[in-house]
Amino acid sequence: MxxxxxxxxxxxxxxxxxxxxxxxxxxxxxxxxxxxxxxxxxxxxxxxxxxxxxxxxxxxxxxxxxxxxxxxxxxxxDVNTAIVALAEEMAEQGNDLVVQLVGRSWSGATGVQTAEAIARGYVQLWEQNWPLMRVLDLTSAEGEHRFRAIRVRLLNQFTEALAEVIRGEQEAGRQTAELDPMATAGVLVSMLAHVASHLYGFEHYGIRTADLERSMAHVLYTTVTGQKPPKSKD
Amino acid sequence: MxxxxxxxxxxxxxxxxxxxxxxxxxxxxxxxxxxxxxxxxxxxxxxxxxxxxxxxxxxxxxxxxxxxxxxxxxxxxDVNTAIVALAEEMAEQGNDLVVQLVGRSWSGATGVQTAEAIARGYVQLWEQNWPLMRVLDLTSAEGEHRFRAIRVRLLNQFTEALAEVIRGEQEAGRQTAELDPMATAGVLVSMLAHVASHLYGFEHYGIRTADLERSMAHVLYTTVTGQKPPKSKD
DNA sequence: GGCGAAATCTGACGGGTCGTCACATCGTAG
DNA sequence: CTACGATGTGACGACCCGTCAGATTTCGCC
Structure with a gap:
């Protein structure tokens, strides 16, 4: 070439x-x-x-x-540079939101609500900014380092916040210490990112967004806390 | 335009x-x-x-x-048509492998092994075919219907197989019936797909592939069976 | 062995997009 | 109102794509 x-x-x-x-x-x-x-x-x-x-x-x-x-x-x-300017602005605002949610309480029924809020929050963040999010996902998978940097920043802060919670649960003896907190957090954030970016595809196959959010919240809560969720009210 | x-x-x-x-x-x-x-x-x-x-x-x-x-x-x-020919061949072979793994036993320590085999299997499938897998992920996110069809086929059979197992666990009363099996399976497959396609990124951040596989296996087992994994041998 | 016809290959071209540059236009300070 | 810096643009060269007419190779057959 x-x-x-x-x-x-x-x-x-x-x-x-x-x-x-x-x-x-x-x-x-x-x-x-x-x-x-x-x-x-x-x-x-x-x-x-x-x-x-x-x-x-x-x-x-x-x-x-x-x-x-x-x-x-x-x-x-070039065009990408213009998009980077837009994406940077979005990432700024969006990141705070989700990271903030991670800081909520993770114990008992409140913890379930936290997990649900994160799942819903991430989905909404994606839905509200899908044109930019899509470009971010797309170009990050290729080589564009600026887009990747933004995406990494967006996901990494989230991952680290989640890893911190997991580490706390491990130290409290509620979660098995066999798992690496960052790896586990990375896996969970991957789940959120991928599901959010493929919502339309899931809908197309008759899988409802609400069900996806519920399943993600369940996985989140279970994996972070190591506990079965207390039975919900609904 | x-x-x-x-x-x-x-x-x-x-x-x-x-x-x-x-x-x-x-x-x-x-x-x-x-x-x-x-x-x-x-x-x-x-x-x-x-x-x-x-x-x-x-x-x-x-x-x-x-x-x-x-x-x-x-x-x-065009070039895509040539790649489609390659991808189709890969999907054929790769799909059997993973779907077959899902059919193994999910109970107790054997179940943990099944989860681990799936996590490792999917990661290996990706590592062995990353050039094609990457293109599949990339272009599916855009509009190319042929690539998307292959990717959907690859993931969907896997998802349905997993959903079937989850449904079984629910009927056996081991897993909460509140979750939609397809949604839950979709979430899990999303996790595998996204982590596998970003292994290199994780490595770059000091997160080891082995840890990711362990975490994914944990999430898989826990979410599918609704049980805590029995303590492992290592 | 030679001869057409079919199969295969290729040089060259029209059409389209990209990014640049010299120059035209604008607007404002003096 | 004039001159000069700030801003905007038409047009161009470079590049890639996909096509086509014609050259070249292969093959069946005598």
């Missing part, structure tokens, strides 16, 4: 400390420029929701924003 | 009942033709192992096979 252009994949979006982006030629854009950049970002988000990621063309985003392809390249070295 | 060429994505590889493929013009190839086709397939497999799927170019496969791009198009309408 002839070497392909490495393109800008290896470089990060040039953004200064305040988040003000620089244009391709290194100059700092003014009001008009930033407005155009923002408009391009929003159009990218829209296109991502209505078109397949693979079919996303610069010319379409530019046209949607009422400008020319060359203008797009003035603000982003 | 202007409509993109639908290309041959919607059409299946023309293959007659005996598996003998037809060339692009509909004629049945002779010895030389079939040899060339096979050579192209093997080269596709090699390229897939050493190059990213996205960077796979027809011209490279052809060159590797010591022929011209036009020859490739004589036997396959």
């Amino acid at each position: 002839t070497e392909r252009a490495v393109s800008a994949e290896e470089f990060d979006d040039p953004v200064d400390s305040e988040g003000a982006p620089r244009a391709s030629d290194g100059r700092v854009p003014g009001r008009r420029g930033r407005a155009t950049r923002q408009r391009l970002l929003e159009c990218t988000r829209e296109m991502l929701a209505s078109h397949s990621y693979r079919d996303l063309r610069v010319v379409d985003i530019a046209r949607q924003a009422g400008t020319s392809p060359a203008t797009f390249y003035q603000y982003f070295p | 202007t409509e993109r060429a639908v290309s041959a994505e919607e059409f299946d590889d023309p293959v007659d009942s005996e598996g003998a493929p037809r060339a692009s013009d509909g004629r049945v190839p002779g010895r030389r033709g079939r040899a060339t086709r096979q050579r192209l397939l093997e080269c596709t497999r090699e390229m897939l192992a050493s190059h990213s799927y996205r960077d796979l170019r027809v011209v490279d496969i052809a060159r590797q096979a010591g022929t011209s791009p036009a020859t490739f198009y004589q036997y396959f309408p």
Whole structure:
């Protein structure tokens, strides 16, 4: 294979400390420029929701924003860089939510509620951001290091928080010490991530989202605490 | 966005009942033709192992096979169709293996061994076929219906077999009847699929494959049987 | 052994996308 | 109102894809 252009994949979006982006030629854009950049970002988000990621063309985003392809390249070295900007914003907000849920109590009936909240929370996070989440999953499986970094950050903080809980349960003697906490947490987060990203496929096969959430909550609770869940109220 | 060429994505590889493929013009190839086709397939497999799927170019496969791009198009309408042929072969063989494992006994210490065998088996299946598995995961998440069909077939038979076991455990009163068997099985298979496809990522973070297998086996056994595993020998 | 016809292979081309660059336009400070 | 920096764009070269007419190889048959 002839070497392909490495393109800008290896470089990060040039953004200064305040988040003000620089244009391709290194100059700092003014009001008009930033407005155009923002408009391009929003159009990218829209296109991502209505078109397949693979079919996303610069010319379409530019046209949607009422400008020319060359203008797009003035603000982003490529389409991925624009998406990274969007994904970073989403990851920021979404991560807090789920990690926070892990911190709740894991004992008894409250613990079951925690597990349910996590399962539902993760599913909702995915449903609310599926265009970006999908791209994140997709490109992370390939080589794109920036997307992978975001995804890893998103999942890793979650995994570590969960591992900490598992470690606590092990020390309290409620959970078997034979399991590696990080490995176990990784397995659980994998479950959440994969199920969330394939909800539509499951629905297609007649498997209801509510049932999936219940099963995931069950697995979560059981695996984290090492206990059978106390019988629920419903 | 202007409509993109639908290309041959919607059409299946023309293959007659005996598996003998037809060339692009509909004629049945002779010895030389079939040899060339096979050579192209093997080269596709090699390229897939050493190059990213996205960077796979027809011209490279052809060159590797010591022929011209036009020859490739004589036997396959596009690169994906060639990969589908490879993936189908793999799925055939791999599916039997894992589904067969599910049929083993799930009671007591033997059950733990069954769970471990499944976890290890799935991981090995992935490790042995990662170039194809990766493409399957990748393109299924997008729209390619042929890849998705193969992946669904692979996972669905597995899921249904597992659901059947869970249903049995429920009827025997060992597992809570609150959970939908298919949903639960789907969750478990998701776990296996996602962990297997991210083994390298986990290793990168210092999480050992052996620990992942143990954790997955634990989750599998616990969730399927509803019992704590009997204490192991090691 | 030679000769057509069928099978197989290939060079070259039209069509399309990508990213860049020189230049046009805008808008604002003086 | 003018000049200059900031912003926007048409058009171009490079690249990849899939096709097609024609060249080359193989094979059955005399």
